[in-house]
Amino acid sequence: MENAKTLVQLGWHPIPLGGEGGKVLLVSGVTGHEGVDVTDDETFREWADRWAATDDGLNLATRMPVGVIAIDVDCYDGKPGAQTLAEHEQAWGALPATWSVTARTDGSRKLFFRVPQGWTSRGILGPGVEIVQRHHRYSVAPPSVHAAGLVRAFAPDGHDCGQLPPPEDLPALPEAWRAGLAHDAASARKGSDEDAAEVVGSFRGGAMTPKVQAHLNALLTAVAERSNRFDAMRDAVMGLVRLGAKGERGVDAALRLIEAEYVDAVADKRGGERMARKEFQAAKRGGAQIVAGDPNYRAMDYETGEAFGPEGLWGSGSRWTAVVVDGERLWQRTVESDSQPAIGHGSLTQSLADVVPTKVDWLWWPWIPRGKLTIFEGEPDVGKSTMTLTWASMVTTGGPWPCAIVGGRETHNEKGLNEPGSVVLVGVEDDIADTVVPRLIAAGADRSRIVTMTQPTDDKGAPVPFLIPEDVDRLRRAIDEVDAALVIIDPITAFMSDAVKPGSDTANRKALMTLASVAERTGAAIVLVRHLNKGTGMSAKHRGGGSIAFTALARSALLAAKLPESEDRENADATYGLASIKGNLSRAPQTMGYRLESSRDDPDSPVVLWTGQLDENADQLVGADGAKPDARKAAPARDEAARMIKELLASGPREAKDVRKMVSAETGCSDKTVANAANKLLIVKTPVRGDDGTVSHWTWELPPKTFKAGLSAKSGNKVARNG
Template identity: 35%
Template sequence: MSATIEEQARAALDGVRLTPASAIRCQPIRWLWPGWLARGKLHVLAGAPGTGKTTAALALAATITRGGRWPDGTVAPPGRVLVWSGEDDPADTLVPRLRAAGADLGRVLIVGDTLTEEEPRPFDPARDIQALEWQLDHYDDVALLIADPVVSAVSGDSHKNTEVRRALQPLVNLGQRLDCAVLGISHFSKGSAGRDPIERVTGSIAFGALARVVLVTAKGEDGDRLLARAKSNIGPDGGGFRYTLEQIAIGGGMEASRVSWGEALEGTARELLGAAEQQDDEHVEQHDAVDWLKEVLSAGPMPVKDVKKQADEAGFAWRTVQRAMRRAGVDSRRGGFGQPATWRLCSRASKSTVAPFAPHPESGATGATGATDATVTDIAAMRERILARFGSADDDR
């Protein structure tokens, strides 16, 4: 039985639009930062706590507001930046950091409370995107939107792919209508070190899958940090930049942190994160080993074999303990001919010395950790003892 004219008309209204590919005009990706930030696209910036994610994001924002240079030296097109943060206070954290980064504060819009008929309430990205879009009708030069944290845009279960995709779509649509890059900040899941960086983003895998570009941060030894490109569906992936965080005065007796960009890095994000996090782990472990050594040797000298035994029981690798001995101010000595090597704490004022004897794998100072010259006094004293006991070569003649 054929459909009536009314049924055909209703089907046309309720149907799906089909467009021939030949009717679609190709257009290039509109980059804010070539290869890193694109207009109309969702990006995710994720990392472990303490890596400076928000500070790095604000550094990128500051670059846009003043038309400055990106870490690779290319020039950013000037524009406005929209910042929403559910974690940091604008007055004592966000604006001071923007000032420290040299941002044109007149081009930064901070998302505040949502006005209602009853009373203002905190902005909720999961339900107030439409109201935000109406307010942005007055601006036509928004280039970047920062959502921190992006998980706040999900009102449902952030670990369910379907709910995450549905919740993030309004944010994606807003970026497309404003023709701005959307940068959502997130965290790494605990205990995820070593895994694929995309899988480490907190919540559903949909956060990393829906984003066209995923950027990640890590912290290495001595405070060095890095920004790496873990994924890009619209350009090359891999590579990164080293950076450090520094505190500077911004006036009025206040200080704020800012990013100082360093050298470009090569390699995949997984390789770069793995190297940085391993260095950080080793640094922390060695610091713990220093404290442990000081405590163990506080009662007095101890044979190296006993130190090694206690290190094994405490869970420290012997190589780590040997590296920590210098920082702990530990002296390595032998008690005499045939006597076992001992470790002891020495005062900061005294020079750490090692008695002259052949390198030994347990000695640390002259074995695995590198040779250390004996002091002239030690050598002279040893020579006198030998001559007193056996006589000189002239006596034998």
């Protein structure tokens, strides 16, 4: 508390830090363009009471006062801050001796200077050097405890001076440096959220390029080494956003991996997974806003030093390259001739040895992948819309998702999304007010997380329909606007452009590829709903209405179907089945049974009730040739009942009701399943009559061994064979 008061008296603005490395900001609203300077003793006392006694302790930082900047030179872990500073001193003149703070002995330090009020700088000088300003970052204040040691202040003569002087005592930043670092206020401002969404939406999919992999590896290394993970995450995200804006491939995939690794590493220190994820999303959004609002950031990759085009900070074609001298990485500026191709362009191939393998993200594993297209189809009246709204509800609440069986093992969406997310509904067939919303309420959805796309109008005020592929960019913006995890387009055929010929696989594939690209860029699971065709007897893969391109391009295809009549089904409560038609990304799950029932509070709104697993596969559910009842897998419950019936009757006939009762009690089967098992065994059922001729009871006995006449394949003669 006393140190905070001292800083205020000297003209600096204290900020509380703590957490791992002693550099985590503990309060909000005290940094950035809108930050408020804290000066009252009561707040300082609250900070001390709240954090001073914690395991991490309490450090203090200083927000830059008006008219002060710090040049942050990083030389640790091979960063070339000293080299960058020397290069610029050679170009702009030597900096005057000034006060500095550091906790390191490798040359890393922050140098403080006065600047005119209202003057702002671009945020990066070059590799390893950043400009700390009132609106951008802050400086740890002495005598804080840093991960690298005690933070100390040094006077211009190099002696430890205990604390920084009043801002007015700092030397002025030379005019040549101000001219070299300055940019106009317009370029200093960040872009809007909409501009940032545009930047993120421009990222190209595909395998990660080597530059993207380098940023990813830097973050993974920092996490593994337990260095300052927040700074590492922020730097990696900022670098990736810049690379994405310049057209490097694989940025989205790298960002998702970084988010997962960062959240896993710091959640317990950031107040939970949600707060850690919020930090990551803020870094991503902030990076995109900077790229959108500052042309200098577009022109240069500050992590590698490469600058492109006429707006590059060191002119057209200039770049920094890393060279290794006696095992030390140094940075060297070079200038290419106009005849040389721009860096990063012209290559037509990429070695797969450079591709970092990644895992598939799932919404509901292994049914609905994220970042991919999923087809969901079925006949009318099987509850497709109710099912999709059920999925939407589970996304908004974070589950729980129903248990699935994969490879004989129960799964509980371990690999899927188990925290609340947002949903975009595109043109669901039912009315929003009287059907969709009541069903969402019945399913327990958090409707604040569900949106529909607004519909523009033409010059006459008529609504303009959403069309694919013409309007997929609108969809991408809608996804980005709410950071949607799930998109439902119901039905997909209603939104295909008239320019897309229904019977043309090529035309449909091209149109759907635009949707697949949006899914990949945003990481959203896009579910396309469609009806079945009339092709009875065809396999489930060919029963979807329209082009086969839908099923071919989707990474997962699901079927909802009414269960065929069967008296031997073990899952007697199921009315419908949800089956996997195809899944390119995992093993197929076992078909799940469900039924539709009226909501307890709203009889007009159906809800999905899951009833367990089914033996039928997708082909059997659509009655495909070769998948008729005689080709199905044996029902386990019926087979168990048959086994016990044979044991009970092995010694001779018994009264039927006794057999049925004992089998049902032992196996848990219904009377119908026991009867079906008896029929399969060809049990001989005999009525036993009383003296008056009426049937008093029935007996069951095993059938006698019989012989049927057949033809010998070799001789053509009739031979006896056991039936």
